[in-house]
Amino acid sequence: MSASNRAARWIGEAVMIILSLAFLYPLFLAIINSFKSFQEVMSDVIALPNHWTFGNYAYVWDFINYPRLFLNNTVITVLGLAGIVLVSSIAAYKLARTKSRLSGIVYFICIMPMLIPFQSIMLTVLKTARFLHLSDSTWGLGLLYWGFGAPLAVFIYHGFVKGIPKELDESAMIDGASGFGLFFRIIFPLLKSVTATIVIIDVMWIWNDFLLPLLMVNGSPTTKTLTLAAYTFVGQYTSDWQYAMTAMVMAVLPSIVVFMFLQKYIVKGVVAGAVKG
Amino acid sequence: MASFYRKWRSKLEFGIFTLPVLICVAVAFYIPFVMTVRYSLTKWNGISKHPKFIGLDNFRQIFTGDANFTNAAWFTVKYAVLYIVLINVLAILLALVLDAKLKSKTWLRAAFFIPYILSLVIVGFIWKFIFMQGFESLGHSTGWHIFKMSWLGEPGLAFISVLFVSIWQSIGFYLVIYVAGLQSVPGDLKEAAVVDGAGPVRRFFSVTLPLLAPSITIAVFMALTNSIKVFDVILSLTGGGPGGTTYSVAYDIYRDTFTNNLYGYGTAKALILFVAVLIITVIQLSIFKRREVEA
Numbered sequence: 001m002s003a004s005n006r007a008a009r010w011i012g013e014a015v016m017i018i019l020s021l022a023f024l025y026p027l028f029l030a031i032i033n034s035f036k037s038f039q040e041v042m043s044d045v046i047a048l049p050n051h052w053t054f055g056n057y058a059y060v061w062d063f064i065n066y067p068r069l070f071l072n073n074t075v076i077t078v079l080g081l082a083g084i085v086l087v088s089s090i091a092a093y094k095l096a097r098t099k100s101r102l103s104g105i106v107y108f109i110c111i112m113p114m115l116i117p118f119q120s121i122m123l124t125v126l127k128t129a130r131f132l133h134l135s136d137s138t139w140g141l142g143l144l145y146w147g148f149g150a151p152l153a154v155f156i157y158h159g160f161v162k163g164i165p166k167e168l169d170e171s172a173m174i175d176g177a178s179g180f181g182l183f184f185r186i187i188f189p190l191l192k193s194v195t196a197t198i199v200i201i202d203v204m205w206i207w208n209d210f211l212l213p214l215l216m217v218n219g220s221p222t223t224k225t226l227t228l229a230a231y232t233f234v235g236q237y238t239s240d241w242q243y244a245m246t247a248m249v250m251a252v253l254p255s256i257v258v259f260m261f262l263q264k265y266i267v268k269g270v271v272a273g274a275v276k277g
Numbered sequence: 278m279a280s281f282y283r284k285w286r287s288k289l290e291f292g293i294f295t296l297p298v299l300i301c302v303a304v305a306f307y308i309p310f311v312m313t314v315r316y317s318l319t320k321w322n323g324i325s326k327h328p329k330f331i332g333l334d335n336f337r338q339i340f341t342g343d344a345n346f347t348n349a350a351w352f353t354v355k356y357a358v359l360y361i362v363l364i365n366v367l368a369i370l371l372a373l374v375l376d377a378k379l380k381s382k383t384w385l386r387a388a389f390f391i392p393y394i395l396s397l398v399i400v401g402f403i404w405k406f407i408f409m410q411g412f413e414s415l416g417h418s419t420g421w422h423i424f425k426m427s428w429l430g431e432p433g434l435a436f437i438s439v440l441f442v443s444i445w446q447s448i449g450f451y452l453v454i455y456v457a458g459l460q461s462v463p464g465d466l467k468e469a470a471v472v473d474g475a476g477p478v479r480r481f482f483s484v485t486l487p488l489l490a491p492s493i494t495i496a497v498f499m500a501l502t503n504s505i506k507v508f509d510v511i512l513s514l515t516g517g518g519p520g521g522t523t524y525s526v527a528y529d530i531y532r533d534t535f536t537n538n539l540y541g542y543g544t545a546k547a548l549i550l551f552v553a554v555l556i557i558t559v560i561q562l563s564i565f566k567r568r569e570v571e572a
Contacts, residue, residue, distance in 0.1 A: 013379055020381075020388035023445070027391070029411050030403045045414040087297045094294035106295050113306035115558055117506050119527040120551040123534050123544060124309035124316065132304065147305025150298050179290055208396035210509050227396045231513065234402055241406055248399050255394045263387050266394070270450065271457045274495055 034246040041242045056246040064229040065221065066250060072138045073225050073254075076213075077206045079142030084149035084202055085195055090180075091150075092157030093187055097169065110154040118148075118211060126215045134216075138223050141216045145206055153198050156276050160194040161187070197276070200269030207255065226251040317545035322538050335545035345521070346546060349529035356440060356525065357504035364444050364451055365496055369489070371448070372455035373481070386456065390449030397446060401513030404442045405429065432522035435515050439523055443510050447503070451496050458492030459485070494565050501561065505554055526550050 033041050034056055036049045060066070095107045118125075125144075126135065134140030164187065172186045188195075210227050217223040224232070230251040234244045259266060317335060321328035339346050371389065375382050392400060408428045416424035428438045462485055470480045508527040515523045517532070524532065530550065534543030 009379075012374070012377070013381055016374060016379060016385055017381055020385050024388055024391065026403055026407045026411070026445075029407060033406070041410065044417075045411045046418065047414075083301075087301055091295045091298035094291055098291055103291070106299065109307075110298055110302060113302055115551075115555055116306055116310060117527070117550055117554050119506060119508065119530050120547040120554075121306065121309040121313050122531070123540060123547070124312035125305065127312065128304060128308050144305060147301035147303075150301050150305075154298060179293075183294075204394060208394075210396060210398045227398055230402070231398055234513075241410055244402065245406060248403055251399055252395045256391065259387075259391065259394050263390075267386065267390060267453050270393075271453050274450075274454055274499060275457070 030245045031249055033242060034249045036242055038240060038242050041245075056242050057250070060233070060243055060246045060250060064224075064233060064247065068222060069224055069226050069229050070254070072217075072223060073207060075138045076142045076145070076225065077203055079139065080145030080149065080206050081199060081202055083143065083146035084153050085198060087146055088150050088153035088198075089157050089188065089191060089195070090183060092154045093161050093183055095154070096158050096161035097166070107154070107158065111151045111158075114151045114155070122211065122215060125212075129216060136217060136219050136223060138217060141213060144212070144216070145202075148212070149202050149206075152201075152273075156194055156198060156273070157191065159276060160191060164190055194272075194276075196265070197269045197272040200266055201273040204255075204266075204270075226254075313544045313547055313551075316541050317548045319541040321541040323540040324538075328541060331541070335542050336549070338542070339546060339549065345524065345529055345532075346526075348521070349524045349526045352436070352522070352524060353505060353507065353526045355436070356443075356507060357501065359440055360443060360504040360507075361497060361500040363440070364448055364500055365493065367444065368448055368451035368455050368496065371452050372459055373485075375452070375456055376459045386449075386453065389452050392446045393449040395446070397509035398513045400446045401442060401510045404438070404445075405514050408438060429515055430519055432519055435519055435523050439507075439511055439514060442514055443504075443507065446510065451500070454492055454496050454499075455489065458489050462488045498561060498565070501557065502554075505550075505557065526553075 029045060032048055033045060035052045035054070037051070037053065037055075040047075040049060091106075091110065095103050095110070129135040129140065129144060132140075134144055168186060169182065172182050177185060208227060209225075210231070213225045213228050214231075217225065218228050218232070221229075230247045233247045237243050316328060318330060318332060319328035320331045320334070375385055379385065412424040412428065415421070426434060428434050466484055466488070467480060470484045475483065506527050507525045508531065511517065511523055511525055511528050512531075517524045517528060526546070527550065530543055530546045533539045533546060537543075
């Protein structure tokens with residue numbers, strides 16, 4: 001490599017790093033302003049805090065009952081995810097293995113909802129959920145995600161199961177395995193990579209989801225999610241930016257921490273999901 | 278007798294395996310959808326016990342005399358077209374740079390991807406803070422005119438802001454799709470083009486871009502489906518303002534249903550959105566199908 005070539009490479013590298021830092025500058029500003037007092041935010045947003053204060057965090061932590069919301073998010077996400085994976089994988093397996101008209105129709109019914117925009121049914125979803133007593137509860141919301149997550153999950157699982165040789169089922173059947181036993185002992189372990197993809201896409205979606213939780217669990221401070229609390233908080237404190245930014249940082253921090261540790265897998269899962277979906 | 282038994286057993290098993298998912302999608306989609314169709318033919322404020330049946334009046338009114346809907350539809354179309362074009366062009370450019378074996382590649386990919394893992398509503402609020410407070414400070418310290426413009430206060434600028442923030446949030450997603458696509462372009466093809474004397478631009482258009490076609494298909498499809506439904510970011514960034522100029526179709530439906538309590542009317546709009554999405558998807562899928570056959 002010639003010297004000028006190397007210089008060009010270094011310049012390119014430097015330009016890209018500066019660009020990426022500029023790209024993330026808004027997040028940096030949100031973070032530093034969460035450590036300032038109201039006066040400091042108002043006098044200069046871009047300066048570093050004169051006195052780093054954790055007071056905003058203590059205040060918001062208590063005010064929105066952060067541990068409670070964190071628990072809510074976790075319950076909703078874990079419950080939703082467990083159901084999506086379980087219900088969709090068994091169905092997709094059976095649908096991929098059964099060659100019949102009925103099977104084709106059921107598969108179509110399962111994946112067709114991918115075409116329905118959520119806003120087209122938001123009001124009537126709320127009414128249905130109220131009728132079934134699923135609204136105003138984190139458990140109910142988690143259960144609802146089973147249906148909303150199923151179409152994509154069935155689609156991805158279905159495509160994957162088709163690639164698993166059928167002889168595997170048959171030899172397992174000769175060994176006496178059948179039904180759920182066969183599925184969970186032989187097939188499900190083979191679906192590990194695709195399950196990981198679904199888990200990654202769905203965790204990002206459910207953890208950050210806004211509109212469905214807004215309709216379903218926004219009524220009481222004890223059932224809210226992190227995003228909802230941040231949203232309501234800003235509504236109440238329109239000009240108290242130091243608190244608003246604190247609430248934002250607290251809402252996004254879990255995602256960023258998880259991303260830092262699992263970056264490689266998350267990016268891989270998102271790409272795999274997009275390519276298959 | 279044994280075969281009869283086995284047949285029923287396998288039917289039963291089919292039912293046990295598929296019934297749970299059918300119940301789930303019925304509750305989440307099909308029951309609400311049928312109700313949407315029914316309510317769209319009624320006049321209903323959500324309070325009275327019995328929605329009044331009015332046939333297709335809602336649809337007639339939406340198409341003939343609803344300036345809100347027309348504006349929202351126009352906004353959404355403009356937004357979707359610009360979003361799809363800009364995000365794909367920018368993501369391809371960035372992916373090409375990242376593919377050039379930079380040492381900081383891992384960091385760069387992570388940096389551009391981070392906003393994508395954040396909730397759109399929160400991204401909207403953070404940018405609202407930047408536009409309203411941050412730009413003031415930046416204007417003071419740099420003196421640049423660009424920071425002194427009212428990015429959320431003027432209709433044209435607010436549109437750009439919504440578009441910009443959406444792109445900022447999701448470009449990482451498209452970037453990783455294109456990076457993955459570029460990695461599947463065989464290196465010897467590019468080398469062969471170099472040997473044939475093709476310059477970087479020629480190489481890009483004659484070798485890389487055609488081989489990137491599957492990635493482009495996916496990315497355009499995702500960009501289209503996401504942009505027609507744009508909602509969260511507008512809610513927190515502009516709230517539909519200034520003067521109601523940044524209402525998208527989805528947000529307009531939300532406004533009619535939950536703010537104006539026009540339940541019947543709002544669901545009629547919701548149904549129109551569904552039909553629009555359906556038509557666009559079918560057209561898109563058939564175009565892609567045909568292209569893939571040719572390729």
